Amino acid sequence: MRCSCCQEVLIRNLTLRELFFASSLRCLRCEKYFTQIDLARICSGCGRPNTAKRCQECQQWEKEVGFVLNNQALFSYNEGFKEWITAYKFKGDYRLAGAFATELKRQLQTYPQYIICPMPLSSERFKSRGFNQVSSCLASSGCAYQLILNRKETAPQSEKTRSERLKMPQPFSLNQPIEKIRNQKVLLVDDVYTTGRTLFHGAELLYKNGAKVVNSLTFAR
Ligand SMILES: [Zn+2]
């Protein structure tokens, strides 16, 4: 078997459980990219690790928009994760899409009856990157998903300050008839939860169109 991250042949002995149940396994070198978040100790609004109560930012969101996303994040956004996402998303190493397919699949199984919706890229960005970094991870984990949102082109998020991000106008529109959204539960999936602005925009649009519940899952927080 090969490491799902760097594609090197795995030299350690695999356990039977790993051989039969894991669709992604990482070598010891790549394992350091990912620190799993203890989901028993997170902010119930944004998935921030190592806290048992609702954080300040989420209290603010709740006041402003009237809901939180109950975001769950798989991994800490630490130096390791940054290294992975730089190679995958910014340098475009598509092979890294399956790096945590097993963990992602396991987590998505806790959302039965949800429409799984990766956050879309604008068509300009999709053309320049060549892939949607979120859908590609979902595809490697074997999970069915639907792109129910379209996104207008705006300046790249990663170049914005926090306050600039928070002021961004709504970039999304529906790309499905409203009947497909009404009374549905939707799980928005994104790579990193930063300010939450983009996810909240997506959720606001879906609620406005009659969605019953909108939650989110991010690869890192
Ligand atoms: Zn590796």
Ligand SMILES: [Zn+2]
């Ligand atoms: Zn929070």
